[in-house]
Amino acid sequence: MLLKPVIKRSDMISCALCKDAPCSAICSAIDPARALLGIWFDNQDVAAMRFPEKNVCAECDAPCEKACVNNGSVPIRYLMNELYEKVRPEAEIPIPDNEERLKCDICGVPLENPFLLSSSVVASTYDMCARAFEAGWAGACFKTICSLDIHEASPRFSAIKGDNGSIIGFKNIEQLSDHSVAENMEIFRRLKKNYPTKFILASVMGQNEEEWESLAKLCEENGADAIELNFSCPNMQEDGLGSDIGQVPELVERFTRAAKKSTTIPVLAKLTPNVSTMSPAAEAALRGGADGIAAINTIKSIVGVSPYTYVSAPAVKGKSAVGGYSGNAVKPIALRFIAEIGQNTKLKGMHISGMGGIETWRDALEFILMGSGSIQITTAVMQYGYRIIGDLKEGLNYYLAQMGIKSVKDIIGAGLDSVSDTTDVLERDTVLFPAFDLDKCNGCGRCVISCNDGGHQAIRFDDRKPKLDGSKCVGCHLCRLVCPEEAIVAGKKRINR
Numbered sequence: 001m002l003l004k005p006v007i008k009r010s011d012m013i014s015c016a017l018c019k020d021a022p023c024s025a026i027c028s029a030i031d032p033a034r035a036l037l038g039i040w041f042d043n044q045d046v047a048a049m050r051f052p053e054k055n056v057c058a059e060c061d062a063p064c065e066k067a068c069v070n071n072g073s074v075p076i077r078y079l080m081n082e083l084y085e086k087v088r089p090e091a092e093i094p095i096p097d098n099e100e101r102l103k104c105d106i107c108g109v110p111l112e113n114p115f116l117l118s119s120s121v122v123a124s125t126y127d128m129c130a131r132a133f134e135a136g137w138a139g140a141c142f143k144t145i146c147s148l149d150i151h152e153a154s155p156r157f158s159a160i161k162g163d164n165g166s167i168i169g170f171k172n173i174e175q176l177s178d179h180s181v182a183e184n185m186e187i188f189r190r191l192k193k194n195y196p197t198k199f200i201l202a203s204v205m206g207q208n209e210e211e212w213e214s215l216a217k218l219c220e221e222n223g224a225d226a227i228e229l230n231f232s233c234p235n236m237q238e239d240g241l242g243s244d245i246g247q248v249p250e251l252v253e254r255f256t257r258a259a260k261k262s263t264t265i266p267v268l269a270k271l272t273p274n275v276s277t278m279s280p281a282a283e284a285a286l287r288g289g290a291d292g293i294a295a296i297n298t299i300k301s302i303v304g305v306s307p308y309t310y311v312s313a314p315a316v317k318g319k320s321a322v323g324g325y326s327g328n329a330v331k332p333i334a335l336r337f338i339a340e341i342g343q344n345t346k347l348k349g350m351h352i353s354g355m356g357g358i359e360t361w362r363d364a365l366e367f368i369l370m371g372s373g374s375i376q377i378t379t380a381v382m383q384y385g386y387r388i389i390g391d392l393k394e395g396l397n398y399y400l401a402q403m404g405i406k407s408v409k410d411i412i413g414a415g416l417d418s419v420s421d422t423t424d425v426l427e428r429d430t431v432l433f434p435a436f437d438l439d440k441c442n443g444c445g446r447c448v449i450s451c452n453d454g455g456h457q458a459i460r461f462d463d464r465k466p467k468l469d470g471s472k473c474v475g476c477h478l479c480r481l482v483c484p485e486e487a488i489v490a491g492k493k494r495i496n497r
Contacts, residue, residue, distance in 0.1 A: 006086050007039050013164045014073040023064035023076055029056040032064050032076050041391035042360040046398050048087040049095050055084040096401040104409050106374050107266035107291045107351050109225050111138045111199055115392050118355050118376035119144050119203035126187045135386040139199025141376055144176040144230045145184045146205045158303050169329035170379045171303040173321055185222040192223030205230040209258035216259040226265050232272035232297030246272035249284035256288025268353055270294035278337045279344050292351030293341055296334045298324025326379045331357030335370055339419050342371025361395030369415030430494040431475035436466055440487035447479035
C-alpha cells in the first residue's frame with residue numbers, strides 16, 4: 001500500500017535545491033541538502049533512515065538555516081526533526097543493502113535498473129551521458145540521429161510554473177541532434193567502450209525507407225543495444241517527418257519494417273500522443289517487426305504567444321510556433337496511453353518503455369503498474385539534474401523491499417486490471433462523504449467557496465469551521481482537493497443514496 005507522505009514538497013516550498021548546498025557545507029553531522037532532496041522527490045523514509053540514530057538536530061541552533069541562500073526561509077531544522085521524530089520511527093524496514101530488485105531488461109538486453117534518459121538534449125553528448133552513467137542511470141536514449149541539416153531556434157524553451165517557480169509544464173521547439181552521423185557514431189563507440197554495461201538506445205529518424213534502414217544498421221554496428229524509431233517528434237521543420245509519420249499507421253509499419261531489415265538488435269517504435277488512440281500505430285509497428293513501443297513523446301501545444309502575456313514562450317523575433325509539451329502536467333495523459341497499449345491483447349509480449357511527466361519513484365511506479373518495463377525521463381532531469389536518479393532508485397527499491405517484491409519485473413502491468421477506458425464499470429449508487437479534521441482546519445473557508453460555486457452547496461461555515469450537509473453532499477470531493485491544509489479526507493463508510 002502506498003502511504004501518504006508525512007512531509008511534503010509544500011513543507012519546503014522555498015528550497016532552491018542548490019548545487020553544493022551551503023546548508024550541507026556547514027553541517028558536519030548530517031547532509032541536510034540530501035535529506036531535502038529526499039523530501040522533494042517523495043523519498044522520506046530513505047532520507048530519515050540515512051540519519052544517525054541520535055537526533056543531532058534537536059538541540060542544534062540551525063546554522064544550516066543561516067547559511068541558506070534563501071535567507072533562512074526554509075525550515076530545515078523543523079524538517080530534519082520531522083524526519084527523525086515522525087518518519088524514522090514509522091519506517092518498516094532498514095535501507096536495502098543492494099539494488100538487485102531493480103534489475104530488468106529491454107527485450108532481453110539487461111538493465112541494472114529501469115531508468116534511462118530519454119532522447120533529448122539531456123542525452124546529446126558523450127560527456128553528458130558519461131556523467132549520467134556515473135550518477136547511476138542504467139542507460140540513455142541518445143538524441144535522435146538523422147542526416148538532416150539541423151538549425152535550432154533561440155530561445156526554444158518555455159514553461160508553466162508553480163507558485164515557487166518550479167516547472168509544472170514545459171514546452172520546447174527543439175529538433176534533433178545537430179551532430180553529424182559520424183560524430184554520433186564516435187560517441188556510441190566511446191560510450192560502449194568505457195561503459196560496457198550501460199544500455200545505449202539509439203533514436204533515429206530517416207527521410208525514406210533506405211535511410212531508416214541504413215541509420216538503424218549503422219547504430220548497431222557502432223555499439224547500440226537497441227534502436228528507437230522516432231515517429232513522434234512534433235517540432236520538425238519539414239512536413240512528413242516525426243509525428244506526421246506516427247499519425248499514419250501505414251507509414252509506421254513501412255518504416256519499422258525498413259529499420260528491422262538490416263538489424264538484429266531490438267527495435268522500439270516511439271509513438272506520438274497527438275492521436276485519439278495509439279493502438280492503430282502500435283499494431284502497425286508490430287506488423288512491421290517492432291519488438292517494443294516507446295511512449296509518449298511531447299504533446300503539441302501553444303504556451304503564451306499573445307503579446308500581452310507575461311512570458312511569450314518561446315518567441316523568436318516576435319513569432320512562436322506550435323511545439324511539444326512535457327513535464328509533470330502530462331503524466332495523466334501519458335499513463336492513459338501506456339494503459340491502452342498495456343491492455344491491448346494484440347500487443348502482448350511487446351516491451352513498453354514509458355515516459356511523460358515522471359519526476360519521482362512513485363511516478364515511475366505508476367508507469368510500471370500500467371505496463372512499462374523501462375522508464376525514460378527528460379524534463380525532470382532538465383529541471384533538477386542527473387542527481388534525481390539517487391531518489392528514483394532508492395525510493396523504488398525501498399518500496400519493493402517493503403512490499404516483499406523480489407523483482408521490479410514482477411509488477412509490470414499489475415495495475416491494468418483496475419483501469420477501464422469507460423466509466424460504465426463504476427458503481428454509482430453509493431456516496432462516500434468527506435470527513436473534516438477540525439484540528440488541522442485553519443478556518444480559511446476555501447472548501448465552502450468551492451462547494452458553493454463549483455459544487456452542490458453542501459458545506460456551511462459556522463464559527464469559521466466547515467459543517468457538512470449530508471442531504472446535499474454528492475461525494476464529489478472537490479473540497480478535499482482545494483483544502484490547503486489537507487484537513488479533509490475521505491470518510492470511512494459509503495452510504496446508499
